[in-house]
């Protein structure tokens with residue numbers, strides 16, 4: 291039997307980009323999986339392929355609200371992964387109060403569920419806890435440089451508070467906790483509309499629209515392919531001793547946003563032009579994880595290079611665009627029952 295051995299893993303935020311890939315990996319490894327998701331930024335489509343999987347279930351629920359008492363008693367998860375929280379700035383800033391409460395109240399509710407069940411708990415934290423960092427690359431011992439009152443604070447400070455709660459539950463012996471500080475991750479199932487740098491650039495390049503670079507594009511990021519990241523989360527959960535403290539998971543290969551644009555434009559064969567837009571408030575200048583701890587303790591490091599990861603992502607977005615057009619086609623039939631013909635410029 292594979293290592294999950296039919297045990298139950300709960301993935302909060304399981305209908306999202308990372309959560310749906312994690313769900314696939316856990317099912318592959320023999321777990322039963324219950325995703326808990328309010329579907330605010332996640333999509334049923336991300337889990338559609340599991341509709342007939344008897345070991346999988348999706349519960350539409352907001353983690354800010356404790357699970358009903360009967361479910362708290364009935365569910366005996368061995369592991370809880372807490373990925374619930376909108377991750378892209380336009381989404382988490384659209385309802386900052388909900389974002390903060392998700393990280394604070396939602397994390398507390400899930401920690402209490404883990405406590406009741408004796409489950410191991412993994413909190414998906416973020417490189418944003420380092421804010422606009424004075425230390426480069428970012429190592430886990432760095433306490434960060436976060437603006438606590440700016441528009442990103444609902445996310446950054448919410449995640450910092452979630453870490454605090456998780457380590458308090460650990461320190462007091464209530465829950466066996468792991469904390470992953472995730473750096474920019476990309477890949478299939480990102481949303482085209484979520485305003486993250488890779489999805490923005492890929493979608494614009496594929497559609498031939500001008501590609502937007504915020505600022506002059508000299509800010510740096512380090513991009514990790516989703517398959518690598520998910521493997522890291524699972525290894526961290528499996529790690530025997532909870533004395534690790536937070537662990538950075540990301541790809542240390544750093545490049546400027548401008549370089550990323552050039553790579554995507556070359557890989558898509560696009561002739562898109564590049565336009566500059568103002569840099570968002572509190573946008574970090576540099577981002578690169580020090581992954582020494584993950585390498586030494588988990589034996590983990592990313593294996594997928596940027597070009598291979600970008601190709602897989604570009605192929606997925608291209609296929610997705612075709613699928614959406616094909617599914618939309620019947621809805622675009624005109625009143626005579628005839629399919630509406632595209633106009634000469636390609637628009638319907």
Ligand code: NAD
Pocket residue numbers: 302303304305306307308309326327328329330331332333351352353354372373374375376377378392396414415416417471472473474475476
């Ligand atoms: P995502 O927005 O695709 O997924 C988040 C999921 O959580 C969605 O399915 C959403 O509907 C759900 N959710 C949000 N609030 C909820 C609530 N109150 N109750 C129940 N469900 C809720 O984002 P993602 O990229 O998959 O990120 C997953 C996690 O990883 C997040 O916690 C994020 O902070 C963290 N993270 C992601 C990245 C990245 O690059 N993708 C980087 C750092 C940290």
